[in-house]
Amino acid sequence: MTLSQLQNAIERHFAAGPAAIGDESAMRTFQLLRAALENGEVRAASPVKDAPSGWRVNAWVKQGILLGFRLGVLTEFPAAGFSFVDKSTFPVRHFGSGDGVRVVPGGSSVRAGAYVARSVVCMPPMYINVGAWVDEGSLVDSHALVGSCAQIGKRVHLSAAAQIGGVLEPVNANPVIIEDDVLVGGNSGVYEGTIVRQGAVLAAGVILTRGTPVFDLVNGTILLASNELPLIIPQNAVVVPGSRAISKGKGHERSREWGLSLYAPVIVKYRDDKTDLSTTLEDLLR
Ligand SMILES: CC(C)(COP(=O)(O)OP(=O)(O)OC[C@H]1O[C@@H](n2cnc3c(N)ncnc32)[C@H](O)[C@@H]1OP(=O)(O)O)[C@@H](O)C(=O)NCCC(=O)NCCS
Numbered sequence: 001m002t003l004s005q006l007q008n009a010i011e012r013h014f015a016a017g018p019a020a021i022g023d024e025s026a027m028r029t030f031q032l033l034r035a036a037l038e039n040g041e042v043r044a045a046s047p048v049k050d051a052p053s054g055w056r057v058n059a060w061v062k063q064g065i066l067l068g069f070r071l072g073v074l075t076e077f078p079a080a081g082f083s084f085v086d087k088s089t090f091p092v093r094h095f096g097s098g099d100g101v102r103v104v105p106g107g108s109s110v111r112a113g114a115y116v117a118r119s120v121v122c123m124p125p126m127y128i129n130v131g132a133w134v135d136e137g138s139l140v141d142s143h144a145l146v147g148s149c150a151q152i153g154k155r156v157h158l159s160a161a162a163q164i165g166g167v168l169e170p171v172n173a174n175p176v177i178i179e180d181d182v183l184v185g186g187n188s189g190v191y192e193g194t195i196v197r198q199g200a201v202l203a204a205g206v207i208l209t210r211g212t213p214v215f216d217l218v219n220g221t222i223l224l225a226s227n228e229l230p231l232i233i234p235q236n237a238v239v240v241p242g243s244r245a246i247s248k249g250k251g252h253e254r255s256r257e258w259g260l261s262l263y264a265p266v267i268v269k270y271r272d273d274k275t276d277l278s279t280t281l282e283d284l285l286r
Pocket of ligand 1: 141159184185186202203204238239240268269275
């Protein structure tokens, strides 16, 4: 089946609604999609040069994943004294040494339908959800989450407890995208379709959502999502967690009654030699 035939078949079975349940051809089509996701032939979002955000969401891929949830039945997955229950269509992926992916022992899972490139290192415990893409040379450190359909580029460092939010619904919503050579610091979180451009650095504790204004000290601008575009962190930006005065109500400067401030991520500079030193990954560990 060609990719465009696969797309047509997924769209047809998805549109069939509950009638697809029990339809063997729907199940076969879903399994083809899952295999294509795992070997990197298809992905939930693809880089596209002339798209305004630089990315195109492949809504049909997300439809296919949702189809898998519709078709799956609850199944037990026993594992060495533990028992897990999930949809039969999304078992845990198994890797062999030939896959070139290191999954260090200790409570990690990669769900079926996720792409994990050769040379990725997965430190326990971490979780990579369905539809996610994790490209070559990236490190997913302990307690990190790569949510459903999130796209992680090459040589990205997802530090301990970094949370990359997932999105399946609505089907045309942007997944979170972390481009090549980004460092996502410990305990940070990137959600709601935010795009972090190549080489950017999110310091430990930075949280980004669609509604979070980001203050760029270097250019004197405030970055916001719009109706057309998600929040986009520029290439090589170094973002640290800051705070700002409240502009309304009892927190406003004129009343200051409660003396509050709000969390505000701040771009303090763009990557320089010192940043490179602070963020270089140790080749010996790869
Ligand atoms: C962002 C980071 C990489 C530092 O980058 P850097 O280029 O060396 O930054 P600098 O030290 O030159 O700091 C630039 C400015 O940002 C401030 N800053 C740096 N890191 C900061 C942080 N985490 N929070 C708040 N402010 C920070 C500095 O004080 C400095 O401000 P100033 O010029 O007013 O003094 C580092 O702070 C960081 O967060 N690293 C990730 C740590 C981590 O999560 N490791 C993962 C282990 S699993």
